[in-house]
């Protein structure tokens with residue numbers, strides 16, 4: 001098995017080599033935890049955003065989308081709790097001078113114990129073969145049970161200490177567990193302190209009249225402050241949702257995992273406004289629905305799991321993460337939060353305006369409860385990209401690097417390749433390209449032997465290669481090659497559009513949600 005560090009390095013270098021992700025301002029040595037999307041990355045990101053938007057907005061009659069500004073009135077962030085409570089507990093190592101998130105140090109310690117459990121499971125599965133019952137093993141194997149209890153106890157204590165803002169106990173926990181600086185091994189820690197993650201800036205020309213603003217740390221508040229605008233102008237009836245995608249900014253303490261944790265990133269959020277008292281049922285509904293959306297992309301059921309929060313944010317009465325198995329282990333990809341009426345009530349209080357809904361069935365006004373689904377677009381990009389990048393053994397000592405992106409998300413759907421650069425083949429290939437580009441993002445490549453061109457497209461993630469040869473001139477057929485199976489078949493040029501369409505259209509993929 002490839003070392004996970006090596007695998008992750010490969011993901012990063014492949015993303016650069018194939019025009020997916022570049023370090024921002026690279027010629028000036030970059031900016032930490034800020035990245036630019038290249039020609040292929042921009043397309044993949046756009047396709048993921050669209051896949052989410054279609055599933056959430058287009059396919060739900062009662063969900064609409066908005067596009068709120070990044071700058072918001074500063075009182076927004078007082079009302080939301082971000083000015084007072086949007087903090088991460090940080091700890092410095094006195095020897096290495098490196099800064100860490102104290103909660104992440106503890107969580108990583110727990111992840112190591114969990115990895116031991118996984119190892120025991122794998123060993124037992126091998127030993128028992130078909131007779132292996134994973135559930136039973138997890139419940140009865142004494143070593144595994146002990147590991148699990150240890151994890152639970154640590155996470156519980158961490159959750160409680162953070163909840164109580166008992167930062168001294170978080171430090172004590174780190175010391176008791178003997179957690180060392182992951183880079184240097186030193187255990188010489190400072191106290192744990194809180195650090196606010198919002199970026200500040202100023203609005204206005206003169207120093208005296210300038211107003212202190214924040215770059216929004218989440219897109220959700222743009223939805224809450226527009227709740228009544230949308231409800232009234234859209235004549236929305238509860239339950240209904242408001243969705244949006246857009247940039248968010250956080251001055252993250254640790255930013256060492258490529259696009260997993262960025263200082264400038266994009267969120268895709270949806271706030272679902274419901275009748276108070278119905279939150280448990282909607283919480284379950286959105287947990288299940290969002291998981292189905294992920295599974296529809298076919299990236300492997302075992303790569304997802306739910307993690308229910310021990311420590312709840314100040315606004316939530318229930319919260320769970322959908323975690324994905326990244327190259328560095330299971331980590332949060334999306335959050336599902338039952339936010340109660342916290343946000344709307346806070347905005348009522350700070351703005352002095354009523355943010356209520358008149359329920360015609362109940363014949364009364366109330367502040368709706370909110371169920372939120374919140375996913376990082378860049379994190380989703382990393383999940384898709386890292387899962388798709390595979391090194392495939394082709395036998396005879398040969399191998400290929402292939403980026404098996406779900407075809408619906410692939411930046412380029414097909415490459416048109418003339419077998420040789422003469423005899424009228426490039427002209428016919430160009431003609432096919434001109435026709436297909438009305439419907440799909442397609443590319444043309446005539447350089448190098450066709451085998452090398454196939455490899456190049458495999459590595460770039462293009463699902464189809466269409467090769468134009470001499471026979472094409474005679475009978476208007478071409479070869480279509482599938483990236484994943486490498487199978488080739490001869491088809492009529494006139495059929496290309498429908499063949500590609502069938503495998504890349506959003507409907508085909510999203511409908512899989514219904515079968516899950």
Ligand code: ATP
Pocket residue numbers: 218250252259260261262263265266267332333334335374375376377378379380
């Ligand atoms: P974490 O615990 O990883 O810091 P969070 O719980 O603070 O994340 P939320 O505030 O719930 O995250 O944000 C919702 C989603 O936004 C996350 O599930 C994640 O996908 C994404 N996200 C949050 N912070 C970042 C970041 N710094 N870079 C990229 N994506 C992020």
